[in-house]
Amino acid sequence: MSEHIRLTPSHNISAADAAAWHRVVAASMARDLPGVPPPGPEQIHAQLTKPPLNSRRLTWLATGSQGSPVGVAGLRLFTSPGRSHLAELELHVDPAHRRLGTGSLLLSAVVAACRAEGRRSLIVEVAADSPGEAFCEKRNFRQALALDHLLLHLDQLDEAAVLQAAEAEHPGYRLTGWTGTVTDDLAVAFAAAKNAMNDMPVGDLDYGTVAWDADRVRAMAGVIADRGDTLLTLAAVHDDGAMAGYTEIVLPQGAPRAQQYDTAVVPAHRGHGLGLWLKAAMVRRLRAAHSGVVEIETDNAEDNVHMLAVNHQLGFRSYRRTREFQLDLPVA
Numbered sequence: 001m002s003e004h005i006r007l008t009p010s011h012n013i014s015a016a017d018a019a020a021w022h023r024v025v026a027a028s029m030a031r032d033l034p035g036v037p038p039p040g041p042e043q044i045h046a047q048l049t050k051p052p053l054n055s056r057r058l059t060w061l062a063t064g065s066q067g068s069p070v071g072v073a074g075l076r077l078f079t080s081p082g083r084s085h086l087a088e089l090e091l092h093v094d095p096a097h098r099r100l101g102t103g104s105l106l107l108s109a110v111v112a113a114c115r116a117e118g119r120r121s122l123i124v125e126v127a128a129d130s131p132g133e134a135f136c137e138k139r140n141f142r143q144a145l146a147l148d149h150l151l152l153h154l155d156q157l158d159e160a161a162v163l164q165a166a167e168a169e170h171p172g173y174r175l176t177g178w179t180g181t182v183t184d185d186l187a188v189a190f191a192a193a194k195n196a197m198n199d200m201p202v203g204d205l206d207y208g209t210v211a212w213d214a215d216r217v218r219a220m221a222g223v224i225a226d227r228g229d230t231l232l233t234l235a236a237v238h239d240d241g242a243m244a245g246y247t248e249i250v251l252p253q254g255a256p257r258a259q260q261y262d263t264a265v266v267p268a269h270r271g272h273g274l275g276l277w278l279k280a281a282m283v284r285r286l287r288a289a290h291s292g293v294v295e296i297e298t299d300n301a302e303d304n305v306h307m308l309a310v311n312h313q314l315g316f317r318s319y320r321r322t323r324e325f326q327l328d329l330p331v332a
């Protein structure tokens with residue numbers, strides 16, 4: 001190592017710390033994820049200071065000999081019962097300071113924290129065929145899931161096809177939607193539908209399960225609102241009152257790219273085209289009420305053929321691939 005690196009675990013992240021973090025992440029993403037907009041300094045400050053839903057975050061900043069930031073690591077420790085074994089890593093080293101051992105140093109601190117916290121699975125998402133992938137292979141992670149990321153450019157839509165899919169008849173079902181927190185009358189049915197996401201394909205990731213209830217769905221909406229982002233949901237409700245499926249979009253504050261969150265159809269209601277219906281109706285809703293949004297990003301496991309087929313039908317096109325890696329840690 002030709003540079004003296006100092007690691008600082010951060011507890012109270014100031015706006016200046018967040019700005020330093022932003023510089024490293026923006027430089028790293030510009031190198032490895034060209035075309036993917038990095039989060040802004042305010043978004044990073046909100047992410048690092050507001051606890052994510054049912055989890056805690058530990059952070060480390062690596063500074064070089066001049067005291068300037070060269071690397072960052074964030075560790076999300078899940079606290080819900082089905083995920084208390086799991087931790088998720090975010091690790092970036094400034095491209096000008098790579099191959100000097102900084103990534104390995106940050107990872108050592110992260111692994112020590114995982115051990116201290118009794119975590120047996122550490123997961124991380126990296127760009128396919130990138131330095132992150134080589135680093136993970138070198139540091140004994142195993143590849144657990146391949147993801148395809150797709151974009152839908154709203155100005156290149158096949159409007160007629162989207163309209164037809166959004167207005168197709170689905171006897172026995174009606175569409176409903178809300179912004180932010182689910183309305184009280186639908187909260188229990190929505191939580192039940194959210195549990196359908198537990199069978200989403202996750203490859204060999206030891207991802208655990210999440211038990212949703214009405215309080216938890218409200219808490220998730222609260223976390224997104226606290227970040228300053230907007231959560232839009234559309235749901236298909238069956239005549240018997242059950243929620244058959246739903247789709248969620250998040251509009252990050254001030255950003256033109258919407259992020260797809262869950263789309264799920266409950267097993268008993270699959271095979272009726274509800275996924276395409278929901279997603280087409282969401283595209284129309286964005287067009288009608290959120291004209292600042294120019295594109296939607298989604299990611300799917302490469303073997304999630306049904307969801308990929310729905311997305312391709314709507315006009316989503318693949319634009320990058322990522323890999324989820326997992327490090328299995330022996331628990332004492």
Ligand SMILES: CC(C)(COP(=O)(O)OP(=O)(O)OC[C@H]1O[C@@H](n2cnc3c(N)ncnc32)[C@H](O)[C@@H]1OP(=O)(O)O)[C@@H](O)C(=O)NCCC(=O)NCCS
Nearest residue numbers: 091092093098099100101102103104126131132134135138
């Ligand atoms: C992955 C990343 C964090 C590595 O940071 P780093 O400070 O360069 O890592 P290190 O210097 O500790 O590298 C350790 C070993 O990983 C391997 N490695 C790292 N980058 C590599 C690359 N570009 N090509 C091949 N091997 C690589 C090497 O074996 C290296 O040892 P060596 O330099 O002695 O050959 C950095 O490239 C990065 O920020 N990438 C983008 C973000 C990302 O993918 N994060 C997730 C990482 S889990």
